[in-house]
Amino acid sequence: MRWDSRQLEALAAVVAEGSFDAAARALHVTPSAVSQRIRALENAAGSVLVRRARPVAATIPGQALLRLARQTELLGAEVAAELGADDTHDGDDARTDADPASGIITVPLAVSADSLATWVMPALAQVDGVCFDLHRADDSRTADLLREGIVMAAVTSQTAAVQGCRNTPLGIMRYRPACTRAFADRWFPHGPTPEALAAAPVVVFDRTDDLQDMYLREHAPQARPPRHHVPSTVEYEETIRLGLGWGMLLDRPTLGGLNDGTGGGITLLEPDAVLDIPLYLQQWKLRSAVLDRVTAALRKEATRELLPA
Helix, strand or coil, rough: CCCCCCCCHHHHHHHHHHCCCHHHHCCCCCHHHHHHHHHHHHHHHHHCCCEEECCEEHHHHHHHHHHHHHHHHHHHHHHHHHHCCCCCHHHHHHHCCCCCCCCCEEEEEEEEHHHHHHHHHHHHHCCCCCCEEECCCCCCCHHHHHHCCCCCEECCCCCCCCCCCEEEEEEEEEEEEEHHHHHHHHCCCCCCHHHHHHCCCEEECCCCCCCCHHHHHHCCCCCCCCCEEEECHHHHHHHHHHHEEEEEEECCCCCCCEEHHHHEEEECCCCCEEEEEEEEEECCCCHHHHHHHHHHHHHHHHHHHHCCC
């Protein structure tokens, strides 16, 4: 079946921008034109493709067409950039990769906050001529954005490949339970016993963060301790450093700064306890030079910064 490219473009814009009005501004058309294109696409598909809510979200049938729209957009942008490269020998009027008119390609990616704060951005800095639309989500949920067609690739802890995607192991992010020395003296005088873990305040990133609960399920399954929710990587660590609670810190010198507790720094709640989170790179099975360059950079940096899988 043939799908109308303008209708697919409207679908991608509505989901990306979150509303019909915002999509109209992005496409430089009227909201009525966007609505007409979406209705025509729904008639052709025989299904409702988007939920008219705020933000707009794709339905299950809409997700399939959204993936098609993203793939069509990517391949079309690659062709435009390739044709633009043919003009680079035309003298003073030649276009460059930095010129918006040359068709710089935007690649949407899903990553976790910790990956974003440590190794992902140095990887993306190695890719010239590409803009990135980064979607932050927990490692266990980034693959959902891939499944929904919102992103083209995802760094995820999910081992099962999303349908239509390749799954490549990247490495391991290691976490350790940590707090300040003063916090440990106050709340854990006899170590991380089940009773102490049930009472001591814990710091979690957000309500999808399961790292602390993974540790609790192993050491104190019935514990329901008080919680601080701090949805920022830098402030999360700072909250622990200020002694408000304990939490799982990334075992990496530039971020975790874990030590033996001397000098008032961070100490390990349990020296031998580690929580290893294997990471995978899932990407569309699509022959795309741009997407291949992005994923190659991510894999290269992951080899440098993550523990071997």
